[in-house]
Amino acid sequence: xxxxxxxxxxxxxxxxxxxxxxxxxxxxxxxxxxxxxxxxxxxxxxxxxxxxxxxxxxxxxxxxxxxxxxxxxxxxxxxxxxxxxxxxxxxxxxxxxxxxxxxxxxxxxxxxxxxxxxxxxxxxxxxxxxxxxxxxxxxxxxxxxxxxxxx
Amino acid sequence: xxxxxxxxxxxxxxxxxxxxxxxxxxxxxxxxxxxxxxxxxxxxxxxxxxxxxxxxxxxxxxxxxxxxxxxxxxxxxxxxxxxxxxxxxxxxxxxxxxxxxxxxxxxxxxxxxxxxxxxxxxxxxxxxxxxxxxxxxxxxxxxxxxxxxxxxxxxxxxxxxxxxxxxxxxxxxxxxxxxxxxxxxxxxxxxxxxxxxxxxxxxxxxxxxxxxxxxxxxxxxxxxxxxxxxxxxxxxxxxxxxxxxxxxxxxxxxxxxxxxxxxxxxxxxxxxxxxxxxxxxxxxxxxxxxxxxxxxxxxxxxxxxxxxxxxxxxxxxxxxxxxxxxxxxxxxxxxxxxxxxxxxxxxxxxxxxxxxxxxxxxxxxxxxxxxxxxxxxxxxxxxxxxxxxxxxxxxxxxxxxxxxxxxxxxxxxxxxxxxxxxxxxxxxxxxxxxxxxxxxxxxxxxxxxxxxxxxxxxxxxxxxxxxxxxxxxxxxxxxxxxxxxxxxxxxxxxxxxxxxxxxxxxxxxxxxxxxxxxxxxxxxxxxxxxxxxxxxxxxxxxxxxxxxxxxxxxxxxxxxxxxxxxxxxxxxxxxxxxxxxxxxxxxxxxxxxxxxxxxxxxxxxxxxxxxxxxxxxxxxxxxxxxxxxxxxxxxxxxxxxxxxxxxxxxxx
Numbered sequence: 001x002x003x004x005x006x007x008x009x010x011x012x013x014x015x016x017x018x019x020x021x022x023x024x025x026x027x028x029x030x031x032x033x034x035x036x037x038x039x040x041x042x043x044x045x046x047x048x049x050x051x052x053x054x055x056x057x058x059x060x061x062x063x064x065x066x067x068x069x070x071x072x073x074x075x076x077x078x079x080x081x082x083x084x085x086x087x088x089x090x091x092x093x094x095x096x097x098x099x100x101x102x103x104x105x106x107x108x109x110x111x112x113x114x115x116x117x118x119x120x121x122x123x124x125x126x127x128x129x130x131x132x133x134x135x136x137x138x139x140x141x142x143x144x145x146x147x148x149x150x151x
Numbered sequence: 152x153x154x155x156x157x158x159x160x161x162x163x164x165x166x167x168x169x170x171x172x173x174x175x176x177x178x179x180x181x182x183x184x185x186x187x188x189x190x191x192x193x194x195x196x197x198x199x200x201x202x203x204x205x206x207x208x209x210x211x212x213x214x215x216x217x218x219x220x221x222x223x224x225x226x227x228x229x230x231x232x233x234x235x236x237x238x239x240x241x242x243x244x245x246x247x248x249x250x251x252x253x254x255x256x257x258x259x260x261x262x263x264x265x266x267x268x269x270x271x272x273x274x275x276x277x278x279x280x281x282x283x284x285x286x287x288x289x290x291x292x293x294x295x296x297x298x299x300x301x302x303x304x305x306x307x308x309x310x311x312x313x314x315x316x317x318x319x320x321x322x323x324x325x326x327x328x329x330x331x332x333x334x335x336x337x338x339x340x341x342x343x344x345x346x347x348x349x350x351x352x353x354x355x356x357x358x359x360x361x362x363x364x365x366x367x368x369x370x371x372x373x374x375x376x377x378x379x380x381x382x383x384x385x386x387x388x389x390x391x392x393x394x395x396x397x398x399x400x401x402x403x404x405x406x407x408x409x410x411x412x413x414x415x416x417x418x419x420x421x422x423x424x425x426x427x428x429x430x431x432x433x434x435x436x437x438x439x440x441x442x443x444x445x446x447x448x449x450x451x452x453x454x455x456x457x458x459x460x461x462x463x464x465x466x467x468x469x470x471x472x473x474x475x476x477x478x479x480x481x482x483x484x485x486x487x488x489x490x491x492x493x494x495x496x497x498x499x500x501x502x503x504x505x506x507x508x509x510x511x512x513x514x515x516x517x518x519x520x521x522x523x524x525x526x527x528x529x530x531x532x533x534x535x536x537x538x539x540x541x542x543x544x545x546x547x548x549x550x551x552x553x554x555x556x557x558x559x560x561x562x563x564x565x566x567x568x569x570x571x572x573x574x575x576x577x578x579x580x581x582x583x584x585x586x587x588x589x590x591x592x593x594x595x596x597x598x599x600x601x602x603x604x605x606x607x608x609x610x611x612x613x614x615x616x617x618x619x620x621x622x623x624x625x626x627x628x629x630x631x632x633x634x635x636x637x638x639x640x641x642x643x644x645x646x647x648x649x650x651x652x653x654x655x656x657x658x659x660x661x662x663x664x665x666x667x668x669x670x671x672x673x674x675x676x677x678x679x680x681x682x683x684x685x686x687x688x689x690x691x692x693x694x695x696x697x698x699x700x701x702x703x704x705x706x707x708x709x710x711x712x713x714x715x716x717x718x719x720x721x722x723x724x725x726x727x728x729x730x731x732x733x734x735x736x737x738x739x740x741x742x743x744x745x746x747x748x749x750x751x752x753x754x755x756x757x758x759x760x761x762x763x764x765x766x767x768x769x770x771x772x773x774x775x776x777x778x779x780x781x782x783x784x785x786x787x788x789x790x791x792x793x794x795x796x797x798x799x800x801x802x803x
Contacts, residue, residue, distance in 0.1 A: 107778070
């Protein structure tokens with residue numbers, strides 16, 4: 001019995017680590033997403049295993065619940081991936097580095113990118129401005145930036 | 152005598168104030184004076200009931216000294232210190248209240264005509280109601296803390312009303328000056344109250360003032376302490392009652408509307424200082440040094456203010472200096488208790504003069520307001536003259552007030568001034584302080600002469616001589632309308648008659664000494680010799696003014712020319728404002744410039760520098776934020792691993 005549990009836990013840990021490695025090394029958005037799913041299922045397996053160890057069904061219940069959540073999450077994630085794809089016509093994750101600090105250079109050089117962004121960018125919906133523009137007090141805190149603008 | 156009547160006195164004006172403040176600008180508009188006048192009349196009626204309640208059964212006996220008390224709620228409890236909102240009324244309170252509410256009713260009525268058409272009509276009456284409420288709180292207070300609350304409230308109302316026309320820079324400056332100068336006095340009063348608390352362990356009048364033997368004991372143990380308490384309280388009175396050296400705010404306070412000058416800066420609020428000193432008579436009795444100081448300050452102020460009043464060209468300013476001078480008279484009277492067997496005649500004389508002064512000074516101010524109203528807000532006496540034909544009603548009422556102020560025989564000012572001079576002359580027989588009181592007696596007499604002279608100088612310059620109007624008055628200046636005339640008439644009757652009714656009959660003194668802590672007295676004295684002298688002095692002053700300003704009007708000009716330095720000294724108020732500017736205001740302004748520089752240049756930079764530190768520190772890990780999703784994933788994974796390791800090591 002104990003041996004079974006350890007073996008099952010080892011499989012779960014293997015699943016988790018494989019998923020983690022995939023998540024860190026893959027550049028394809030869908031594969032990254034699949035790796036994340038793999039990690040989650042590794043964790044789900046440990047739930048079931050520990051539930052079994054304690055002769056309780058709670059681990060399985062938990063796993064079924066997380067599967068439900070994962071299903072929703074998969075829908076959302078795939079929709080996001082689709083949206084990203086519509087903008088860039090590519091699944092390469094390295095196209096999306098806009099969240100970096102604004103004066104840092106792009107870590108991905110241009111020739112590394114798998115595909116070139118097409119010129120036809122779809123129109124994003126815009127919110128109509130509402131309310132009043134904020135009136136700032138006279139004395140403003142000016143944050144000085146000592147570097148050049150984004151290259 | 153029910154509690155309701157007692158509470159009605161302060162609360163009716165408060166309700167009116169709130170009502171006018173809330174409804175005035177939108178709904179009441181031109182009717183805003185109605186709630187105010189109505190509430191003041193209610194207060195006045197209640198005060199009269201209170202006054203009647205204290206008429207003792209055996210009039211003239213001493214011993215009906217229990218005050219009427221009514222507790223509201225605990226205002227403040229800190230450790231063993233408790234301060235209550237509690238009303239307390241005795242004879243002195245009743246007299247003050249009747250005077251305050253009576254005069255303010257008349258002034259409010261007058262103001263409803265005078266302020267007609269002003270943009271701040273509702274605001275004016277809300278503030279006047281608030282003022283009367285505050286004054287009633289001050290007078291009805293049962294303890295020093297509540298008195299202080301009332302004291303500050305009247306100061307606030309005075310500030311608001313002096314600066315009523317705050318669009319005028321001079322009015323705004325005058326309001327600020329009054330407030331700041333009063334702060335100095337209030338500070339003294341506050342310290343005095345602290346000292347009373349540490350000495351007596353209570354701030355209630357009954358506990359502090361009601362046990363003369365205890366006060367004597369404390370004073371015998373530590374005479375310096377009692378003197379310090381009294382001097383600090385007197386400092387408060389000096390500020391509020393505009394005595395030298397803090398008198399500078401009162402003449403400037405004339406920037407406010409004239410009814411306000413009549414009510415607050417002549418009849419009621421400025422007498423709060425006198426009331427405080429009179430109320431604390433039992434304390435002052437135990438500190439003769441403080442009493443002598445009170446009398447001396449009174450003497451200095453009386454003479455100084457009278458000299459300043461001699462050359463002023465602004466009718467209201469003449470009256471303002473006269474107020475300062477008359478208040479100083481009251482302090483001289485109070486201080487004279489140091490040289491008397493019993494303090495009661497001195498306090499009674501001072502309170503009597505306070506009472507009559509309120510009527511004739513309010514009358515003079517309102518009459519001056521009526522002149523101002525007719526002359527298109529011009530108050531410079533050089534620009535108009537000979538108004539007695541055009542403004543007959545104003546002329547007669549002003550004359551009544553002026554005669555009463557000058558101490559014309561048998562008018563109210565005569566009786567009360569005589570009583571003060573009487574106690575001063577009695578005090579001059581004292582073995583220790585006699586010399587001082589001889590000097591003060593003559594100072595007071597000279598002041599009386601000057602008073603008669605400058606009052607009638609103003610009277611003759613305004614109402615006699617060739618008829619002349621400023622162009623602001625229009626073609627045809629008109630006398631006061633009915634709503635303004637009736638208060639003047641009533642006040643004139645009071646100014647003429649009230650002294651003769653309650654003075655020589657001894658009614659006032661007998662009534663007043665039924666006040667807590669007021670020592671028994673051997674009764675009322677008439678001072679025939681003093682009376683004759685003061686009557687002669689008054690007549691001489693009037694005659695002199697008539698000679699200089701009616702008979703041969705060239706004399707004042709020549710006199711001013713030949714006594715140029717003295718004339719300039721008086722005209723410029725002894726350059727006291729300039730001295731204060733040089734010695735106090737400018738150094739303080741320098742200090743505040745330095746402080747402002749330190750604040751904006753040094754402190755701000757330090758604070759900004761501290762604020763920049765987190766920004767600088769975060770420069771180091773910035774490169775981690777490179778925007779690559781796998782990089783974020785790696786950092787997250789490492790973080791989870793680190794957390795796990797920490798948790799495992801913690802579990803072990």
